[in-house]
Amino acid sequence: MFVYMFLIGLLIGLAIYALTYLFVKAMDNKKRVLVVAIIGGLSLIGSLTVIGGFEGMPFGVLSLGILAISIVLALFGQSSLGKKLIYTIVILFIISYSALIYFNQVDYWIVKKTQYSGGDDFGSYTEQLQTDTTIQGYETFTISEGNKAVILSLGEEMAGNNIEVLDVEEYGNTTEIKIRTFYNNSVEANPVIAIGLNRVQSEIIITDTDGRIYEKATKDD
Incomplete structure (x- = not known):
C-alpha cells in the first residue's frame, strides 16, 4: 500500500507542477518547484x-512522493527536454510497476471461522489451537482446489485480541503478509486467523504494525 501511495504522490506532484502553467504562465522553474x-x-x-498515527502514514508517504518530484524537477527540470524526460520516465515507471504488480498479485481472502470445523488437517489444527493456547506463529495447509491457507495464532498472551490482514505481497520466493492486531474482547483463548491464498512461496514473512515478526508455529514451554 505504501508503495502505491508514493507513486500516487509522484503523479500528484507532476499534476501540481503542470497546473502552475495553467494559472501562471510567466513563472520560472524554481517558483513552480517551490x-x-x-x-x-x-x-x-x-x-x-492532523491525522497522525498509523492512519496518517499512507498520506505521509504520499506527501513524500510529492516532495520527491519537487526535488527531481529542481535538479533536472530546468530545460524543456528535462521536463519531458522526467514526465516520460516517471509515468512509464508507474505504468510498468503497476502492470507488474497486477499480473503477479496474490489473490487472498479471509477464511470464515464457520468453515474451520471439519475432519481434515486444517479443521483439526484450528481446534487444537483453542485447546493448546501455547501455540503461536503460523502453519500452512493445502485446502480446496489446491489453494493454500496460512493459519496464524497469537498465543494465550494475546487473548482478547483480533487480527486484521492489511496486505499480502509477493517478491521472489517470499510471501509477505502484513497484519494489525488490536484488543476487542475476543472470546478466543488463542486468537486465530486463517488466510486463504491462491499460492504461497517457500519463504513466508508475517509482520505486525508494531514491528513484530511471526515465525512458524511454536509452543511456549
Missing part, C-alpha cells in the same frame, strides 16, 4: 499532526 514543495510539505505536516 509551489509543489510547499504543497507536499503542508500535506506531510497534516498527515503527522
